[in-house]
Amino acid sequence: MKTTAVIMAGGKGERFWPKSRTSCPKQFLSLTADGETMIQKTVKRLTPLVAQEDIYIVTNAAYLDLIAEQLPELPAENVIAEPCARNTAPCIGLAAAIIEKKYGEAVMFVLPSDHLIHAEDMYIDTLRKAAEAAQAGENLVTLGITPTYPETGYGYIRYVKGSGKGGVYEVERFVEKPDLQRAQEYLADGGYLWNSGMFIWKASTILQNIKAHMPELYEGLQPITAAYGTDGFDKALQDNFCKLPAESVDFGIMEKAENIYTIPGTFGWDDVGSWLALERINETDSEGNMLSGDVINVDSKNCTVCGGARMVAVLGLEDVVIVDTPDAVLVCDKNSTQDIKKVLAELRSHGRLELL
Amino acid sequence: MKTTAVIMAGGKGERFWPKSRTSCPKQFLSLTADGETMIQKTVKRLTPLVAQEDIYIVTNAAYLDLIAEQLPELPAENVIAEPCARNTAPCIGLAAAIIEKKYGEAVMFVLPSDHLIHAEDMYIDTLRKAAEAAQAGENLVTLGITPTYPETGYGYIRYVKGSGKGGVYEVERFVEKPDLQRAQEYLADGGYLWNSGMFIWKASTILQNIKAHMPELYEGLQPITAAYGTDGFDKALQDNFCKLPAESVDFGIMEKAENIYTIPGTFGWDDVGSWLALERINETDSEGNMLSGDVINVDSKNCTVCGGARMVAVLGLEDVVIVDTPDAVLVCDKNSTQDIKKVLAELRSHGRLELL
Numbered sequence: 027m028k029t030t031a032v033i034m035a036g037g038k039g040e041r042f043w044p045k046s047r048t049s050c051p052k053q054f055l056s057l058t059a060d061g062e063t064m065i066q067k068t069v070k071r072l073t074p075l076v077a078q079e080d081i082y083i084v085t086n087a088a089y090l091d092l093i094a095e096q097l098p099e100l101p102a103e104n105v106i107a108e109p110c111a112r113n114t115a116p117c118i119g120l121a122a123a124i125i126e127k128k129y130g131e132a133v134m135f136v137l138p139s140d141h142l143i144h145a146e147d148m149y150i151d152t153l154r155k156a157a158e159a160a161q162a163g164e165n166l167v168t169l170g171i172t173p174t175y176p177e178t179g180y181g182y183i184r185y186v187k188g189s190g191k192g193g194v195y196e197v198e199r200f201v202e203k204p205d206l207q208r209a210q211e212y213l214a215d216g217g218y219l220w221n222s223g224m225f226i227w228k229a230s231t232i233l234q235n236i237k238a239h240m241p242e243l244y245e246g247l248q249p250i251t252a253a254y255g256t257d258g259f260d261k262a263l264q265d266n267f268c269k270l271p272a273e274s275v276d277f278g279i280m281e282k283a284e285n286i287y288t289i290p291g292t293f294g295w296d297d298v299g300s301w302l303a304l305e306r307i308n309e310t311d312s313e314g315n316m317l318s319g320d321v322i323n324v325d326s327k328n329c330t331v332c333g334g335a336r337m338v339a340v341l342g343l344e345d346v347v348i349v350d351t352p353d354a355v356l357v358c359d360k361n362s363t364q365d366i367k368k369v370l371a372e373l374r375s376h377g378r379l380e381l382l
Numbered sequence: 383m384k385t386t387a388v389i390m391a392g393g394k395g396e397r398f399w400p401k402s403r404t405s406c407p408k409q410f411l412s413l414t415a416d417g418e419t420m421i422q423k424t425v426k427r428l429t430p431l432v433a434q435e436d437i438y439i440v441t442n443a444a445y446l447d448l449i450a451e452q453l454p455e456l457p458a459e460n461v462i463a464e465p466c467a468r469n470t471a472p473c474i475g476l477a478a479a480i481i482e483k484k485y486g487e488a489v490m491f492v493l494p495s496d497h498l499i500h501a502e503d504m505y506i507d508t509l510r511k512a513a514e515a516a517q518a519g520e521n522l523v524t525l526g527i528t529p530t531y532p533e534t535g536y537g538y539i540r541y542v543k544g545s546g547k548g549g550v551y552e553v554e555r556f557v558e559k560p561d562l563q564r565a566q567e568y569l570a571d572g573g574y575l576w577n578s579g580m581f582i583w584k585a586s587t588i589l590q591n592i593k594a595h596m597p598e599l600y601e602g603l604q605p606i607t608a609a610y611g612t613d614g615f616d617k618a619l620q621d622n623f624c625k626l627p628a629e630s631v632d633f634g635i636m637e638k639a640e641n642i643y644t645i646p647g648t649f650g651w652d653d654v655g656s657w658l659a660l661e662r663i664n665e666t667d668s669e670g671n672m673l674s675g676d677v678i679n680v681d682s683k684n685c686t687v688c689g690g691a692r693m694v695a696v697l698g699l700e701d702v703v704i705v706d707t708p709d710a711v712l713v714c715d716k717n718s719t720q721d722i723k724k725v726l727a728e729l730r731s732h733g734r735l736e737l738l
Contacts, residue, residue, distance in 0.1 A: 044695070322732075324724040337710040337737055339400070339725045342718025346702070350711060354693040355704075357713055362698025368680040369695045376678075381693055 027161050027228075028132035031076045032121040035065055035085040035093070035139035036111055041300045043366050044354040045332065048382050053139040054092045057298060059308055059318070063096055064140040064298070071146045075153055076135065082125070083139070084108060084117045109264050115278040116270035118225075119236050119243050123251040126229040133157045134232070136225040136275075142307055144294025156226035156289050159194045163285065164234065167226040168197070170219025170288040171295050176209035179299060179364075181221035181276055183288050197286035200276055219290055221276065222297070232279070239282045246270045300363040301347045304330050319350070328360070354381050383517050383584075384488035387432045388477040391421055391441040391449070391495035392467055397656045399722050400710040401688065404738050409495040410448045413654060415664055415674070419452055420496040420654070427502045431509055432491065438481070439495070440464060440473045465620050471634040472626035474581075475592050475599050479607040482585040489513045490588070492581040492631075498663055500650025512582035512645050515550045519641065520590065523582040524553070526575025526644040527651050532565035535655060535720075537577035537632055539644050553642035556632055575646055577632065578653070588635070595638045602626045656719040657703045660686050675706070684716070710737050 039052025046052045053065045062070070069081060079101055083093060087107035094102070106120060118136055125132050135153055143149045156167045170183045182201045189196040200221065204212060212218035225232075237244040246269060253262035271278075280286060296307055305316040305328075315323060319333020326343040334350040345360040358366070373381050395408025402408045409421045418426070425437060435457055439449060443463035450458070462476060474492055481488050491509055499505045512523045526539045538557045545552040556577065560568060568574035581588075593600040602625060609618035627634075636642060652663055661672040661684075671679060675689020682699040690706040701716040714722070729737050 322725055322728045324721060324728065325718060336708070337734070339710060339712045340714070341712065341721055341725055342715035343702070343713060344715070346699070346713065348711075348713055352692070354695060355706060355711055356695045356697065357699060357702065357704055358696070359698035359700070362681060365680060365697055369678055369697060372678045372680065378693070 027157075028080065028129045029076055029135070029157055030080040030082065030125050030129065030132050030229075031072050031135040031137060032118065032125070033065065033068055033081065033083045033137050033139045034114060034117055035083050035089065036108055036117065037138075037140060039140065040370055041363065041366055043370060044351045044356050044381070045349055049088070050092060051089075052298070054089065054096060057304060057307065058142075064142070065093070066096055067142065068137060068139050069097055069100070071143060071149065072135070072137075074150050079104070082106060082121055084121050085139075086111060107263070108267060110268040112267065112270050112272040114275045115236070115240060115243055115273040116247075116267065118232065118275050119240075119247050119270075120250060120267070122229040122232045122236075123247050124254050126233060127251055127254055129229075132229050133160050134225075134227060134229050136227075138223050138297075140298060141222070141224075142296040142298050142303075144296070145292070149291070149293035152289055152291050152293055153226065155193060159287055159289070160226045160228055160231070164231045165227065166231065166235065166280065166283055166286045167194070168280070168286065168288045169222045169224040169226070169291045169295075170195075171222050172290050173213050173218065173220055176206060176213045177220065178204060178206055178209050180297075182209075182212050182218045183221050184218050185288050187217050194287050194289050197288050200280045200286075202277075219288060222291065222295055225275070235279050235283045240271065240273065240278045243271055243273070243278070300366075301330055301332075301349065301358070302360060302363050304332070330360075383513075384436065384485045385432055385491065385513055386436040386438065386481050386485065386488050386585075387428050387491040387493060388474065388481070389421065389424055389437065389439045389493050389495045390470060390473055391439050391445065392464055392473065393494075393496060395496065396726055397719065397722055399726060400707045400712050400737070401705055405444070406448060407445075408654070410445065410452060413660060413663065414498075420498070421449070422452055423498065424493060424495050425453055425456070427499055427505065428491070428493075430506050435460070438462060438477055440477050441495075442467060463619070464623055466624040468623065468626050468628040470631045471592070471596060471599055471629040472603075472623065474588065474631050475596075475603050475626075476606060476623070478585040478588045478592075479603050480610050482589060483607055483610055485585075488585050489516050490581075490583060490585050492583075494579050494653075496654060497578070497580075498652040498654050498659075500652070501648070505647070505649035508645055508647050508649055509582065511549060515643055515645070516582045516584055516587070520587045521583065522587065522591065522636065522639055522642045523550070524636070524642065524644045525578045525580040525582075525647045525651075526551075527578050528646050529565075529569050529574065529576055532562060532569045533576065534559060534562055534565050536653075538565075538568050538574045539577050540574055541644050543573050550643050550645050553644050556636045556642075558633075575644060578647065578651055581631070591635050591639045596627065596629065596634045599627050599629070599634070656722075657686055657688075657705065657714070658716060658719050660688070686716075 035053050039046035042052045056063050082104045084106045159167045184198040185195040250262045250266050253259045308316050310316045314328040316330045320337045321331045321333045322339045324341045326340045328345050330347045332349045347358045349356045391409050395402035398408045412419050438460045440462045515523045540554040541551040606618045606622050609615045664672050666672045670684040672686045676693045677687045677689045678695045680697045682696045684701050686703045688705045703714045705712045
């Protein structure tokens, strides 16, 4: 059976402001020393498993130029430009409908564009196993990550203990982001995995599930799918996409569907969820500092500094994140990196749209 | 008797890097909300007491353009350009020799160019009283500041308790910057004042003292003074000034001379000695932040932010100083502001002279 990949690249990456901007969000940034952007890495690591012509990117229309620039090897027709953001269910539904129309029966790897994988061989092995499980029936397969601490920023997957067959576990239910106490319970229980947001299924399987659980979405997709491959596609997309229900696939499908399976990943997953990730994914000095760019440090510890065109001098600091860009600089306590959205709210309320 | 002022404006202001640069040190910066530079304030506050044509500035030759720009009202011939930095004794000696040659007997107010005075009326009253004391004999008069905490960054003046006549006290001795324990003893003792670096004397008095205590300086000044008022002055300055002994007036004269008096100042003195001064001399918000320029603050306390052309976003910080300039940004813990010299040393050792 054909294997295809759908990379979701419409995110705003607000937690990486000020480097991430509306005009160039996180997936198009390089956050590692090798200079590759997150989406370039995402595409490249699929090489052993999916042919370039079978890799699809669903993104916001505003990012078509960035994608053409960063991924010139992908066929232009494989880039689907959403005229507006409608969360993941419409994005995935549209990609599934297009893939089914083009290939007939095919497996889809549905993947975020801005995560990091450390053990890429193991990742490919896991995706192969997931593809087999997806082909074996009308199954929805997700990659789960075994928690190592009570993270409150992820959704969780409760799997059925003892159900594992060849590393594939039955899923009892999807649960939304917990509070700290609940996250601690999940961690202690041992029956929960983090939801990595990576899904594997046949296009036909997810379309059946959309029909069953999100009939309005299913109907709304029809005129767009019907126009795919014709000159009328762009117009059909423009006319219909923004009317689709804005819903996540987790809430719209996964919390309601049956035949869900999960494969716990051992491939060194990092969602690179905030500036704090940079000290995990890049080299730090003996004092725990992650310094990139033109930086002079005197007596600072455990700081993350992303320099830009100018020199950044840090002096006697501890646990501070500094990100320098041509028109804005962020200086943030490490405990506050999740509050960058408050800065963005301030910018919006002051009409400083040029900085978003 | 004629009253003149000599403003010493050759300092490097390194503690205000990165705003203060070799090309534009602290005295030429505006550090207050009114936009006036430190040297502009220094000249302006003398208006009730000294005529413009009797105000002299001794500075480095590199700053002639800045002075012409910031103080266009001063006669160009009143700006004495040192071809190299030789500390305060040669600077003051040269000014005294020129003033004596020009006016005969005259009182000199010798003043730093980068201090702030909050009660300017009281300051003028104090200078008047000091001028009277200077005229009354061969007296060296200094303005002292009553300590309020054990500062280790200033020199101290030990005055003779009970010697006060009309607010003028005899000085027992000048003492160099103490360590913390000694500074605590001075504070507890009650017999010590901070040395503000402001001196008042007749030109003839300081020249007599230079002759007595720094004869090499006295001799070295002769060819320069002889050429003053002639076309040969610049050449005489170039040929001779850099050979003068590099010494402070405190060490070279004040620690050795007699007839020293001090007047404790009540005029709200601030030497604006580091970035920490900005929260004292400018308005702070209810959380103790001093924010100037284009700054967005979320949940930060007791921070000092000097924005430049770009937006500075500060998030969850406490006790941090941020100074933004076009080619360098400093982020510094408040406890480390005295260590800016270490950053400058790093810059020098890396040959980054363009940032000094």
